[in-house]
Amino acid sequence: MSNALLELQGVHTHIGAYHILHGVDLAVPRGEVTMLLGRNGAGKTTTLRTIMGLWQASQGRIRFAQQDITRLSTPAIARLNIAYVPENMGIFADLTVKENLLLAARSASNAARMDRQRLDWICELFPAVQKFWDHPAGKLSGGQKQMVAVARAIVEPRDLLIVDEPSKGLAPAIINNMIDAFARLKASGVSILLVEQNIAFAKRLGDGVAVMDNGRVVHAGRMADLAADEELQQSLLGLAL
Numbered sequence: 001m002s003n004a005l006l007e008l009q010g011v012h013t014h015i016g017a018y019h020i021l022h023g024v025d026l027a028v029p030r031g032e033v034t035m036l037l038g039r040n041g042a043g044k045t046t047t048l049r050t051i052m053g054l055w056q057a058s059q060g061r062i063r064f065a066q067q068d069i070t071r072l073s074t075p076a077i078a079r080l081n082i083a084y085v086p087e088n089m090g091i092f093a094d095l096t097v098k099e100n101l102l103l104a105a106r107s108a109s110n111a112a113r114m115d116r117q118r119l120d121w122i123c124e125l126f127p128a129v130q131k132f133w134d135h136p137a138g139k140l141s142g143g144q145k146q147m148v149a150v151a152r153a154i155v156e157p158r159d160l161l162i163v164d165e166p167s168k169g170l171a172p173a174i175i176n177n178m179i180d181a182f183a184r185l186k187a188s189g190v191s192i193l194l195v196e197q198n199i200a201f202a203k204r205l206g207d208g209v210a211v212m213d214n215g216r217v218v219h220a221g222r223m224a225d226l227a228a229d230e231e232l233q234q235s236l237l238g239l240a241l
């Protein structure tokens with residue numbers, strides 16, 4: 001467990017007067033895709049926001065690459081090469097796809113100076129980025145926006161990519177593209193933590209899995225083992241994979 005790239009131990013989070021996370025234990029191993037599953041309201045988004053410092057943990061510890069990041073600010077956490085794509089994707093609708101990517105490229109002052117090789121690779125992963133390069137991002141479909149959001153998150157090399165429900169509301173063909181892109185990102189050495197409601201998606205992409213309920217991780221293991229155990233799926237998620 002201590003070998004994990006990201007590790008949460010006994011993390012509690014309060015939002016105002018509400019006690020939302022009740023001691024979350026979670027490990028994201030290096031080089032794997034970890035799926036975070038659970039019913040609506042289980043605390044998945046709150047867990048991601050707590051990792052990113054957008055909520056402050058009231059108790060417990062968060063470690064990234066052996067460093068304690070529990071009390072770091074969000075910008076300091078992002079500087080450790082952790083990228084976060086929130087549920088609403090955080091895209092600037094009035095800006096072009098190019099401008100959206102450029103904003104995220106900290107080291108490039110203009111598009112011409114963005115790392116060309118990396119950009120080519122991103123366009124290959126997400127063809128919509130190239131196709132709509134000079135279009136306002138707000139005009140794109142949901143799936144295309146999601147691709148721009150992930151592309152933006154990886155415009156600079158990352159060690160950990162965190163995405164909240166990347167398949168939400170997407171058509172099956174787009175979901176297949178997303179799965180393919182995440183698999184290639186993993187192959188490039190990025191560790192990935194994904195929140196999912198789409199069980200088929202989780203099953204195809206996940207190496208490890210954690211299932212949340214009521215602000216806690218109630219099951220952690222290998223995705224393949226959970227996928228093979230319908231009874232366990234039923235008891236944890238109330239549905240079959």
Ligand SMILES: Nc1ncnc2c1ncn2[C@@H]1O[C@H](COP(=O)(O)OP(=O)(O)O)[C@@H](O)[C@H]1O
Pocket residue numbers: 015018020038039040041042043044045046047
């Ligand atoms: N800003 C907030 N204020 C009050 N309660 C919140 C807030 N955000 C989330 N919650 C509550 O925290 C619980 C977990 O929410 P969330 O982390 O969004 O769950 P999930 O992402 O698993 O659906 C829910 O009961 C939700 O109503």
Ligand SMILES: [Mg+2]
Pocket residue numbers: 044045046087164
């Ligand atoms: Mg959520």
